[in-house]
Every structure is written in structure tokens, then in C-alpha cells.
Amino acid sequence: MRLPLFPLNLVLFPGGYLPLHIFEERYRLMMRHCLDGERRFGVVLINSGSEVGEPAVPEAVGTIAKIDEVRTLDDGRMLIGVKGEQRFRILEIVEQLPYIIAEVVPLVDDAVDVEEGLIADVRQAAKEHIQILMALRGERTQPPGLPTDPARLRHLVGSQLQGEVIGKQGVLEEDDISNALRLALRLLNEESATLKERLRDGMGRSSSN
Structure with a gap:
């Protein structure tokens, strides 16, 4: 599956809630596209680079996030709340601009034989x-x-x-x-x-x- 990615200096887990302030135009665009579709994107920890500016290099594993709440401000900024759903692994980065899109595979937690x-x-x-x-x-x-x-x-x-x-x-x-x-x-x-x-x-x- 293809998933837009939001690289951040934090780690979101399935079941976790994350408030986000969306101010960069590329991520406003990404959120609008998400809201027009399945309301999902990937939250990934930054391996190198920064949250603002040039596309950052993400870690290989992140969490699928679903938009639960959204508020658009008068100046176009967005306040959203997302909930982590499932871990995923990046297979390939397929687009870098205007925002990162990756081919990913969802990961299933196998809890057998845990003491x-x-x-x-x-x-x-x-x-x-x-x-x-x-x-x-x-x-x-x-x-x-x-x-x-x-x-x-x-x-x-x-x-x-x-x-x-x-x-x-x-x-x-x-x-x-x-x-x-x-x-x-x-x-x-x-x-x-x-x-x-x-x-x-x-x-x-x-x-x-």
C-alpha cells in the first residue's frame, strides 16, 4: 500500500493519540488529500534531517495514523488530532515532493510464546x-x-x-x-x-x- 509520510522527532505507537499543528504548505496539502480519502498517513521518526525544510530521511518503521479531529484556522493552518492504528515498514520511497509518499507493508504483532x-x-x-x-x-x-x-x-x-x-x-x-x-x-x-x-x-x- 502507498502511504503519505509525516516525519517527526517523536514516536507514535498504535493506540496513542497525537495532536499536530500543521503550518507548512506541503503538509497542509497532504492533510487535505488525506481528508479527501481514507484520512490516514504514516508518522515516522526522523533518522536524519529536520521537521521543517528539505524532506527528512525517516526510520524504516512507523505507525499508521488516522485523523480523528481537524480544525482549520482562518490563515489556513490546521490543528488535527490523530490516533495510532498499526505499525508499518517502509519498502520504498516513491515520491519526495511536495511530501514523502512510500510503499509500505503493515506489520502484524505476533504474540505467541510470550512468557x-x-x-x-x-x-x-x-x-x-x-x-x-x-x-x-x-x-x-x-x-x-x-x-x-x-x-x-x-x-x-x-x-x-x-x-x-x-x-x-x-x-x-x-x-x-x-x-x-x-x-x-x-x-x-x-x-x-x-x-x-x-x-x-x-x-x-x-x-x-
Whole structure:
């Protein structure tokens, strides 16, 4: 299938929601074409280049996004909201101008033979990670529930990660869900350790005032 691409300095996962401010003319055109069709395009992390200007070089794996909301401003800029649907792999870039169009293949998540212990470890690490983030933000609500389905868990945890986008990209593009969850578990534990230090530092400063 052919898909217009929107290279960005972020990673969108299936199930994730992304607000976008569309101001460049090429992407306004792309969105108009999408709205006239199936309302779908690909969100891909930039490998090299930038979001603005010359076409960037995208990573090989991205996420199909469907436009859920759109608001066109008086000056032609657009505010849209999209939801991630499915991972895809780029087979070939077929057009570069005015925006990138690629031949892509959708990727199916094969969740066979994922160890229950690994799923439990990732869910526990994700829960602790969420609790630390909530403490840093001063939130006292109950943390949301976490899925037991390996594919959904991979996508939710990937969206939850706060660190470098290259780590999130690794979780997204790994075809073996067990390997993706192991990577996500390592990244969660590393981030949680860093966030705990930040939380302790903040509590220390508060107690000294």
C-alpha cells in the first residue's frame, strides 16, 4: 500500500493519540488529500534531517495514523488530532515532493510464546514508573490499569516512556514482541531510577525550606 509520510522527532505507537499543528504548505496539502480519502498517513521518526525544510530521511518503521479531529484556522493552518492504528515498514520511497509518499507493508504483532513472567515484570515496572511520574506531578489519582495482551502492553509502555526517542523507536520496530518487552522493561527500570532521584531531590529541597 502507498502511504503519505509525516516525519517527526517523536514516536507514535498504535493506540496513542497525537495532536499536530500543521503550518507548512506541503503538509497542509497532504492533510487535505488525506481528508479527501481514507484520512490516514504514516508518522515516522526522523533518522536524519529536520521537521521543517528539505524532506527528512525517516526510520524504516512507523505507525499508521488516522485523523480523528481537524480544525482549520482562518490563515489556513490546521490543528488535527490523530490516533495510532498499526505499525508499518517502509519498502520504498516513491515520491519526495511536495511530501514523502512510500510503499509500505503493515506489520502484524505476533504474540505467541510470550512468557507470562515477562508480561508480569513489564506490568509491574510500568505501574511503578507511572506512580513515580504521578508523584513528580503531584497527582494523587489511581494509576490506570495495564493490559495483559503483549501487543497492547508494548504499545502502551512505549507511549509511556519519557526518554530518548531512539529507545522508543527500538520498542516500536522490534518484530519479536518478547524482545520488544525486554527492551521496554530495561528502559522503564532505567527511567524509574532516574525519576526516583529527581523525586528524592525535590523532597529534600522541600524539607529544607
